[in-house]
Amino acid sequence: MKYLVMEVHPAYAVVLDEEGRFLKTANLHYQVGDTVQSVIELQRPKAKTPAIWRPLSGLAAAAACFCLAFFGYYQPNYTAYGTLRIQINPDVEMTVSRTDRVLALEGLNADGEDLIEGYSCRGKDRETAANELVERAIAMGYLSDGDTISITVSSSDADWQAREEAQVQAQLKERYGETIMIQLGGGAVPADTSPQSDSTQVIIPVTPPTPAPADDDTDYGPGADGVTDYNDTDYGPNGDGVTNYDDTDYGPNADGVTDYDDTDYGPYTDGVTDYEDREDGGDQDTDYDDDWDDGDDD
Amino acid sequence: MVGTEHSIVGQVYAAKTDPEAADTLIGQYIGFIRSETVKFIHTSPEDGHEDELSIAMLAFYEAVLGYEKSRGAFLPYAARAIKNRLVDYYRAEKRHGNVVSLHAPKGDGEDSPMLETLPDIRDELSGYEMRAASQQEIREFCEQLGRLGLTLADVADNCPRQERTLDACRRVLAYARSRPELLDRLVESGRLPVNELAAGSGVEKKTLERHRKYLVAILLAFTNGYEIIRGHLCQLFPAKGGSAK
Numbered sequence: 001m002k003y004l005v006m007e008v009h010p011a012y013a014v015v016l017d018e019e020g021r022f023l024k025t026a027n028l029h030y031q032v033g034d035t036v037q038s039v040i041e042l043q044r045p046k047a048k049t050p051a052i053w054r055p056l057s058g059l060a061a062a063a064a065c066f067c068l069a070f071f072g073y074y075q076p077n078y079t080a081y082g083t084l085r086i087q088i089n090p091d092v093e094m095t096v097s098r099t100d101r102v103l104a105l106e107g108l109n110a111d112g113e114d115l116i117e118g119y120s121c122r123g124k125d126r127e128t129a130a131n132e133l134v135e136r137a138i139a140m141g142y143l144s145d146g147d148t149i150s151i152t153v154s155s156s157d158a159d160w161q162a163r164e165e166a167q168v169q170a171q172l173k174e175r176y177g178e179t180i181m182i183q184l185g186g187g188a189v190p191a192d193t194s195p196q197s198d199s200t201q202v203i204i205p206v207t208p209p210t211p212a213p214a215d216d217d218t219d220y221g222p223g224a225d226g227v228t229d230y231n232d233t234d235y236g237p238n239g240d241g242v243t244n245y246d247d248t249d250y251g252p253n254a255d256g257v258t259d260y261d262d263t264d265y266g267p268y269t270d271g272v273t274d275y276e277d278r279e280d281g282g283d284q285d286t287d288y289d290d291d292w293d294d295g296d297d298d
Numbered sequence: 299m300v301g302t303e304h305s306i307v308g309q310v311y312a313a314k315t316d317p318e319a320a321d322t323l324i325g326q327y328i329g330f331i332r333s334e335t336v337k338f339i340h341t342s343p344e345d346g347h348e349d350e351l352s353i354a355m356l357a358f359y360e361a362v363l364g365y366e367k368s369r370g371a372f373l374p375y376a377a378r379a380i381k382n383r384l385v386d387y388y389r390a391e392k393r394h395g396n397v398v399s400l401h402a403p404k405g406d407g408e409d410s411p412m413l414e415t416l417p418d419i420r421d422e423l424s425g426y427e428m429r430a431a432s433q434q435e436i437r438e439f440c441e442q443l444g445r446l447g448l449t450l451a452d453v454a455d456n457c458p459r460q461e462r463t464l465d466a467c468r469r470v471l472a473y474a475r476s477r478p479e480l481l482d483r484l485v486e487s488g489r490l491p492v493n494e495l496a497a498g499s500g501v502e503k504k505t506l507e508r509h510r511k512y513l514v515a516i517l518l519a520f521t522n523g524y525e526i527i528r529g530h531l532c533q534l535f536p537a538k539g540g541s542a543k
Contacts (some may be wrong), residue, residue: 004530007450008438009317011324011359014450016527019472020516020534021464026356028349033432035530040353040387045364053314 082155447457456511
């Protein structure tokens with residue numbers, strides 16, 4: 001290809017090639033009218049791509065950021081993923097996010113409303129909230145030793161639900177397991193009633209607290225249940241006479257050790273008739289009466 | 299702050315469109331171009347490296363055309379452009395590495411180059427006359443273009459770069475050559491008869507409008523009196539001209 005040099009400038013020359021193109025080339029000391037065999041053509045700056053991608057890329061970046069924030073942070077933290085229902089007697093339902101963040105707290109009965117009144121679950125996780133609610137229930141007198149907490153987790157994600165149930169149960173068991181029964185599964189079971197056998201139930205073996213000496217009224221009242229009461233302990237052969245009713249029965253003047261034991265529980269005596277006799281005060285055939293009379297007289 | 303922009307930015311932007319401003323700018327910064335070239339070739343450009351300096355000047359001009367002020371300072375950009383262009387040039391030249399230069403010594407103990415062993419077939423005198431005639435013709439051509447408000451630089455910028463577009467322009471030219479009155483009308487009125495050309499050649503009017511300057515120049519070359527240019531354009535119509543590349 002031959003090029004005819006048409007115009008020269010310091011930095012470039014305009015040449016005409018044989019196909020009718022006018023080109024700008026490097027001016028390798030050309031003169032107008034020269035015919036040259038090869039040229040170094042000017043490289044024109046590439047036409048700028050339309051700036052449409054610029055706002056679009058911004059948009060795409062914004063969308064990506066949004067997606068990241070939504071799916072990475074907002075959704076696991078701030079959207080409801082399941083509910084955790086705690087039934088003591090107060091019935092409370094927590095709405096929990098995937099990351100165990102408590103989103104809402106709702107009382108399902110009057111006691112529940114009462115329990116959560118003034119309690120803020122804001123920013124707390126499930127564990128904290130559950131613990132605090134149980135604390136509150138204990139503080140407010142809804143929950144006492146030996147009661148049952150019934151926990152129900154529900155979610156569309158079965159795995160999550162199972163995991164959550166296990167966690168809640170383990171957590172509460174660890175903290176209150178010695179005194180309180182934690183029961184899993186549904187059913188509005190009143191806390192006071194004995195746990196039913198049909199639901200998945202975990203009964204933590206609670207060592208029954210040694211009861212304080214109960215009132216006389218309860219033990220000896222007409223409605224007393226003799227089986228559970230203290231008759232065995234008190235009046236058995238191992239009974240401790242000191243703490244018991246000897247004082248009351250026999251008065252300060254009695255010489256309990258020698259007289260009474262022999263007479264009351266001895267082989268020769270009929271305790272029933274003796275007391276009646278004594279109370280009646282009529283027939284005093286027995287030795288006791290004599291003894292007593294003598295004693296009194298003495 | 300107003301006025302912090304270096305004055306070269308304004309000059310560069312003016313030079314993008316105005317060839318004279320470009321020439322001025324390059325004249326002004328020839329020292330810079332030369333120093334960048336020397337940095338690359340490690341010797342004086344006059345010492346057998348004139349082409350490198352010319353390429354560096356072309357690269358500087360390319361940098362002028364491609365510069366955007368939002369993307370940084372001009373001179374570092376130009377320096378980089380010059381360096382890249384020289385690297386390209388050296389790589390291209392390497393392909394001819396195994397070719398012995400005619401200017402190399404013959405190797406027979408004498409100092410004369412090999413060039414002298416070739417028979418001198420060139421007729422210097424007729425060559426000179428030929429070139430003078432070409433210069434004369436080209437000068438007239440440029441003057442006529444100037445009367446139409448065009449420069450060759452404009453035409454070169456407006457020249458179609460895509461083969462398909464170039465073919466379309468050739469079809470327009472072929473049609474115009476078959477209708478000499480259209481060419482005459484162009485010379486007289488200084489206007490391109492776009493409608494007739496579009497209708498006659500079947501090329502879209504939009505294409506004609508886009509390459510109007512180029513079409514004016516090439517049609518002008520085929521009016522009377524530009525035999526040398528026309529002779530140079532022998533491959534424009536290879537079927538008719540019959541000459542191979």
